Amino acid sequence: MTTAQTAILTITAILLIAWGAYTAYRYITRTHRRLRMLLEAIESADTSLRFPANSDSEVNATLNRIAQSLSALRIRISETEKYYESITGAVATGVIVITPTGHIILANPAALSLLGRQALTRLSALSDSWSELTRLLDGLPTGLNATVRNLAVKTSAFTRHDGLRLLIVTLDDITRQLEDTSVETWSEMSRVLTHEIMNGIAPVVSIAETLRMRYEGDNDYMTRGLDVISSSTRGLKDFVGNYRRISSLPLPEKSLFDIRPLIEDCISLARAGFSAPTDLYPDTIAPVSPHNPDFIVSLPSVSLTLFADRGQLRQVIVNLIKNAAEAGAALIAIRASIADTSIRIEIENDGHPIPSDIAPRIFTPFFTTRPQGSGIGLSLSRRLVMANGGSLSLSSAPAATPTRFCLTLPAKQS
Numbered sequence: 001m002t003t004a005q006t007a008i009l010t011i012t013a014i015l016l017i018a019w020g021a022y023t024a025y026r027y028i029t030r031t032h033r034r035l036r037m038l039l040e041a042i043e044s045a046d047t048s049l050r051f052p053a054n055s056d057s058e059v060n061a062t063l064n065r066i067a068q069s070l071s072a073l074r075i076r077i078s079e080t081e082k083y084y085e086s087i088t089g090a091v092a093t094g095v096i097v098i099t100p101t102g103h104i105i106l107a108n109p110a111a112l113s114l115l116g117r118q119a120l121t122r123l124s125a126l127s128d129s130w131s132e133l134t135r136l137l138d139g140l141p142t143g144l145n146a147t148v149r150n151l152a153v154k155t156s157a158f159t160r161h162d163g164l165r166l167l168i169v170t171l172d173d174i175t176r177q178l179e180d181t182s183v184e185t186w187s188e189m190s191r192v193l194t195h196e197i198m199n200g201i202a203p204v205v206s207i208a209e210t211l212r213m214r215y216e217g218d219n220d221y222m223t224r225g226l227d228v229i230s231s232s233t234r235g236l237k238d239f240v241g242n243y244r245r246i247s248s249l250p251l252p253e254k255s256l257f258d259i260r261p262l263i264e265d266c267i268s269l270a271r272a273g274f275s276a277p278t279d280l281y282p283d284t285i286a287p288v289s290p291h292n293p294d295f296i297v298s299l300p301s302v303s304l305t306l307f308a309d310r311g312q313l314r315q316v317i318v319n320l321i322k323n324a325a326e327a328g329a330a331l332i333a334i335r336a337s338i339a340d341t342s343i344r345i346e347i348e349n350d351g352h353p354i355p356s357d358i359a360p361r362i363f364t365p366f367f368t369t370r371p372q373g374s375g376i377g378l379s380l381s382r383r384l385v386m387a388n389g390g391s392l393s394l395s396s397a398p399a400a401t402p403t404r405f406c407l408t409l410p411a412k413q414s
Contacts, residue, residue: 088106088108089108089109091108091110092110092172092173093110093170093171093172094107094108094110094111094112094113094114094115094151094169094170094171094172095107095108095110095111095168095169095170095171096108096111096120096168096169096170096171097158097166097167097168097169098123098137098140098166098167098169099164099166100140100164100165102122102123102124103121103122103123104120104121104122104123105166107119107120110171111171114151114171114173115129115130115133115171116129123137130148132148132149133148133151133153136148136153137155137167137169140155140157140165140167141155142155142156142157142167143155143156147174150173150174150175151171151172151173151174152171152172152174153169153170153171154169154170154172155167155168155169155170156168175391175393204229204233208229208233249380249383249384249387251387252308252309252312252384252387252388253309253311254307254308254309254388255307255308255309255310256305256306256307257305257306257308257310258303258304258305258306259299259304259305259306259313259336259343259345260299260304262310262313262314262317263297263299263317263334263336265314266314266317266318266321267295267297267321267334269318270292270293270295270318270321270322270325270332271292292325293324293325293329293330293331293332293349294330294331294332295331295332295333295334296331296332296333296334297333297334297335298333298334298335298336299335299336300336300337300338302338304336304338304343304411305411306343306409306410306411307409307410307411308388308389308390308409308410309384309387309388312384312387312388313384313385313388313407313409315380315381315384316381316384316385316392316407317345317347317407319377319378319380319381320347320381320405321347322377323377323378324347324349324351324403325351326351326370327349327351327352327403328351328352329349329350329351330350330351331349331350332347332348332349333346333347333348333349333402334346334347334348335348338411340411341410341411342390342408342409342410342411343408343409343410343411344406344407344408345406345407345408345409346395346404346405346406346407347404347405347407348396348402348403348404348405349402349403350401350402350403351403353401353403354394354403359394362378362394363378363379363382363392364379365379367379385407385409388409388410389409389410390407390408390409390410391406391407391408392405392406392407393405393406394406
């Protein structure tokens with residue numbers, strides 16, 4: 001091989017190497033640029049980036065598969081977030097997530113409803129209305145299992161990927177459990193008292209009446225004394241009768257019925273001054289003052305069919321209207337709404353508000369602020385509603401006007 005040929009081969013080899021290096025450089029540069037574009041798209045949450053099929057189709061196809069996988073992963077994460085948001089939004093348990101600085105990054109609708117808030121961004125915002133709860137959660141304690149008013153409070157910790165420690169608080173309304181316990185306690189006490197007192201009263205009444213008939217006209221002093229004994233024991237018998245009335249409720253005879261005629265019936269009875277007898281315990285509903293309040297009734301156009309004992313529910317509504325009239329109400333509003341399998345009935349009045357120190361005790365048997373009151377009306381009403389699978393509560397704030405009671409009852413047989 002001549003020197004010229006060697007030179008030509010050398011130059012050709014150098015050119016081929018240079019061209020190969022240049023081609024490799026362009027390939028690496030394009031690939032690097034596409035990788036950078038892909039990473040920037042990922043950083044900016046852009047999942048629509050795709051590369052065209054050309055001479056680099058294998059590389060582009062690989063990058064597109066990566067982009068598609070990341071897009072699918074982001075979609076799955078988004079769907080999972082929406083799934084858990086739907087769950088936390090639908091459950092009756094309140095859920096609150098708190099940061100170490102007291103910021104609330106999540107408060108589901110149930111939590112807002114239980115705490116009576118429209119929105120909640122800081123734990124300190126509850127210090128006025130829920131001071132017991134804020135004190136309980138101070139320092140973000142974990143493993144807590146406590147009761148605050150009508151709420152069962154539990155806490156647990158969770159550490160995020162960035163190391164931030166969060167406190168998860170769950171709130172459950174245990175009003176019904178507390179009511180059931182209270183009712184069971186009162187019922188048991190009523191049964192014991194009625195048995196013991198009636199056993200003690202019966203012979204006293206009998207002996208007093210016998211002695212009164214024997215000595216009537218012979219000894220005025222003894223006759224007056226026996227009259228006092230008879231009167232006192234009769235009063236005690238009436239009191240024990242009220243105890244028995246609360247502890248021995250008849251079982252509800254449930255049926256399906258529309259509440260519209262029932263509400264009209266109760267209003268007609270109220271306008272007549274409650275002179276008509278009620279289905280249960282007629283002596284518990286006394287005529288009210290000649291003052292007759294006006295009524296506003298707001299019912300939805302949909303069917304309002306309850307599954308309950310009509311007579312017992314009538315007793316409850318009549319008693320709430322009677323209480324409103326006795327509180328001097330000029331206007332009583334009755335509203336109803338339906339949700340899922342329950343019907344909510346609200347009875348609201350503009351009479352004298354219930355004082356805040358009285359409100360917690362209004363459903364306690366025999367508690368009354370009226371001179372002639374028996375103190376069994378609201379207690380009996382709650383017992384009747386609970387026996388029908390529902391709840392009765394004071395839903396307005398204490399000392400607030402208007403005063404609002406809320407009944408929730410099953411709309412159909414389960």
